[in-house]
Amino acid sequence: MLDEYREHWPLTARQLFYRLVGAHGFDKSEAFYSTLCHHVANARRARLIPFAAIRDDGVMTLTMDHYADADAFRAVMRERAENYRRDLMADQDVHTEIWCEAAGMVQQLARIGHQYSIRAYSSSGFDSLTAKKALADRICATGKPAFILHLGDLDPSGKSMFDVAAEDVQAFVQADRANGLVKVEFVRVALTWAQVTAYHLPTSPAKTTDSRSKGWTGETCQLEALAPDQIAALLKVEIEKIVDIARMNAALAAEEDERQQLTRLLPTPVSTASRNNGETR
Structure with a gap:
C-alpha cells in the first residue's frame, strides 16, 4: 500500500x-x-x-530566520531565487483555502493545493474562535469572494464543526468586509454520503457518547476511508471548478523568466562557490 x-x-x-x-x-x-x-x-x-x-507528529514549533553570517544569508536568498514560484492565485478573481479536519492529512492536501498556490490548513482549529477570525481577516484583506474547500469525517462532530465554522466565519466577514463583493462560501469536498456509496466505504454507528448524535440518522464514516488518490482527485475537481486555468497558465509562463532575472540579481556567494570547489577562504 x-x-x-x-x-x-x-x-x-x-x-x-x-x-x-x-x-x-x-x-x-x-x-x-x-x-x-x-x-x-x-x-x-x-x-x-x-x-x-508516515505522519503522526503532534509537535508545533515556530521558525527563526537566523543565519551563521552574511554569506549564509546570501546563499539562502540565492536558493530562494532558484526556487522562485509565482503566487498563481494573485491574478484570480477569488480567494481559496483548503481546510481538513485531520491534521495528519494536511501535508497530502498541501501537495495538491500548492500546484495552484492554495494553502492547506487543519480545521481542528475550527474549535478556536481566534482561528475563525483569522480566516475571516484573510478573506477581508483580499477584497475578493472566497471559497473554503473542506474535507472532514461524515459524522455528527464533523458536520457540526463544518456548520458552525461556516456560520461564524460568514458572520465575521459580513461584519468586517470593505465592500459587498467580499463573501465566503464553504464547499464540502469530502466526505459525503454519495462518496460513501460510490466508493463502497466502510461505515459504523454514531457514537452514543457524542452529544451531537441526538439528531443524527444513519451510519458514520471517516474521511481516511477514502484512498489518498481518491481524495486528491476529488480536491482537484473542486479547485478547477473555481480557478481560471488560463490565467494560471499565463502566470506559469511568466514564472520562469522572473526566476532567471532573480538568480542573475543574486549571484552565488564567493565563499559558497569556493567551498564547493574544495577551496578555503
Missing part, C-alpha cells in the same frame, strides 16, 4: 487501516487499529518503513 500511494506520502496510520479494511478485508475494529499502529511504529524503528512515509 505504501508503494501504491508513494506519491501521496506521508500517509496516516488511519489511512493504512481503512485501506486494509476496505481493500483487503481486515477487521474494522479498534483492536486491529491498535495492533496496526504498534507494528507500523516498530517497522519504522527497524527502518523497514521509511520515516517519511
Whole structure:
C-alpha cells in the first residue's frame, strides 16, 4: 500500500487501516487499529518503513530566520531565487483555502493545493474562535469572494464543526468586509454520503457518547476511508471548478523568466562557490 500511494506520502496510520479494511478485508475494529499502529511504529524503528512515509507528529514549533553570517544569508536568498514560484492565485478573481479536519492529512492536501498556490490548513482549529477570525481577516484583506474547500469525517462532530465554522466565519466577514463583493462560501469536498456509496466505504454507528448524535440518522464514516488518490482527485475537481486555468497558465509562463532575472540579481556567494570547489577562504 505504501508503494501504491508513494506519491501521496506521508500517509496516516488511519489511512493504512481503512485501506486494509476496505481493500483487503481486515477487521474494522479498534483492536486491529491498535495492533496496526504498534507494528507500523516498530517497522519504522527497524527502518523497514521509511520515516517519511508516515505522519503522526503532534509537535508545533515556530521558525527563526537566523543565519551563521552574511554569506549564509546570501546563499539562502540565492536558493530562494532558484526556487522562485509565482503566487498563481494573485491574478484570480477569488480567494481559496483548503481546510481538513485531520491534521495528519494536511501535508497530502498541501501537495495538491500548492500546484495552484492554495494553502492547506487543519480545521481542528475550527474549535478556536481566534482561528475563525483569522480566516475571516484573510478573506477581508483580499477584497475578493472566497471559497473554503473542506474535507472532514461524515459524522455528527464533523458536520457540526463544518456548520458552525461556516456560520461564524460568514458572520465575521459580513461584519468586517470593505465592500459587498467580499463573501465566503464553504464547499464540502469530502466526505459525503454519495462518496460513501460510490466508493463502497466502510461505515459504523454514531457514537452514543457524542452529544451531537441526538439528531443524527444513519451510519458514520471517516474521511481516511477514502484512498489518498481518491481524495486528491476529488480536491482537484473542486479547485478547477473555481480557478481560471488560463490565467494560471499565463502566470506559469511568466514564472520562469522572473526566476532567471532573480538568480542573475543574486549571484552565488564567493565563499559558497569556493567551498564547493574544495577551496578555503
